[in-house]
Amino acid sequence: xxxxxxxxxxxxxxxxxxxxxxxxxxxxxxxxxxxxxxxxxxxxxxxxxxxxxxxxxxxxxxxxxxxxxxxxxxxxxxxxxxxxxxxxxxxxxxxxxxxxxxxxxxxxxxxxxxxxxxxxxxxxxxxxxxxxxxxxxxxxxxx
Amino acid sequence: xxxxxxxxxxxxxxxxxxxxxxxxxxxxxxxxxxxxxxxxxxxxxxxxxxxxxxxxxxxxxxxxxxxxxxxxxxxxxxxxxxxxxxxxxxxxxxxxxxxxxxxxxxxxxxxxxxxxxxxxxxxxxxxxxxxxxxxxxxxxxxxxxxxxx
Numbered sequence: 192x193x194x195x196x197x198x199x200x201x202x203x204x205x206x207x208x209x210x211x212x213x214x215x216x217x218x219x220x221x222x223x224x225x226x227x228x229x230x231x232x233x234x235x236x237x238x239x240x241x242x243x244x245x246x247x248x249x250x251x252x253x254x255x256x257x258x259x260x261x262x263x264x265x266x267x268x269x270x271x272x273x274x275x276x277x278x279x280x281x282x283x284x285x286x287x288x289x290x291x292x293x294x295x296x297x298x299x300x301x302x303x304x305x306x307x308x309x310x311x312x313x314x315x316x317x318x319x320x321x322x323x324x325x326x327x328x329x330x331x332x333x334x
Numbered sequence: 335x336x337x338x339x340x341x342x343x344x345x346x347x348x349x350x351x352x353x354x355x356x357x358x359x360x361x362x363x364x365x366x367x368x369x370x371x372x373x374x375x376x377x378x379x380x381x382x383x384x385x386x387x388x389x390x391x392x393x394x395x396x397x398x399x400x401x402x403x404x405x406x407x408x409x410x411x412x413x414x415x416x417x418x419x420x421x422x423x424x425x426x427x428x429x430x431x432x433x434x435x436x437x438x439x440x441x442x443x444x445x446x447x448x449x450x451x452x453x454x455x456x457x458x459x460x461x462x463x464x465x466x467x468x469x470x471x472x473x474x475x476x477x478x479x480x481x482x483x
Contacts, residue, residue, distance in 0.1 A: 248420075254390060254392040261390070261391065266382050267370050268370070272426045272427065273425045276421065277420050277423070315434075324432070
């Protein structure tokens with residue numbers, strides 16, 4: 192890891208990323224995580240429980256969004272704490288051969304803690320122009 | 335069906351041991367679109383100082399949700415899974431999870447709050463090795479929507 196604590200400051204951007212999501216991605220996440228709630232793959236069921244359609248697992252969005260931080264840190268094990276609130280569901284459209292939703296992630300340094308050598312990265316995460324994660328914060332250990 | 339208000343303070347003991355495998359780390363990493371080499375290549379992980387492949391930061395959800403299942407499937411709890419919406423999630427890593435780890439999770443119901451016709455349930459999974467080494471603490475808040483919510 193090449194980060195030096197003294198070179199990091201609050202307000203500094205760590206980068207941004209667009210994550211394209213398809214129904215297949217949700218099926219893959221369901222299988223990998225073991226979360227088979229039908230609201231994430233069954234349109235009929237999702238509408239029956241009064242959702243706008245099939246929605247991404249909140250944990251898919253949270254898990255995919257933090258990749259910006261891991262890649263910036265250069266070490267997935269450096270993320271010592273990661274939290275978020277889920278505000279709006281990410282509806283993933285069923286479209287042949289095209290993307291069903293796009294999640295936009297931007298990371299900004301929110302705090303630099305000299306005493307325990309960590310930085311807090313605040314993630315802004317939106318889909319279709321709406322905030323889908325709020326107070327998404329990753330605490331990164333800087334060696 | 336409604337949430338049992340007496341759930342707060344209840345805990346569920348660690349169930350079966352979860353064996354963290356290399357292929358599961360790779361599979362989960364692909365599923366969250368992670369590309370860092372330390373999830374896929376043992377040598378890359380060792381270069382960073384880990385014994386084996388490193389799990390992505392949200393991997394512990396697999397272990398935590400297994401523990402949560404005990405609560406959701408508890409007929410006394412009164413949770414209608416089809417009306418559950420994930421509201422908040424936090425992972426605190428006491429150390430990174432690596433392939434070869436053997437993990438157990440003890441579940442605690444920290445808070446039950448009525449919200450309209452539904453309820454907000456906050457649970458905490460204390461993830462450790464069977465020998466008692468602390469690995470991660472996860473907290474989840476789920477909203478169980480009432481009718482017309």
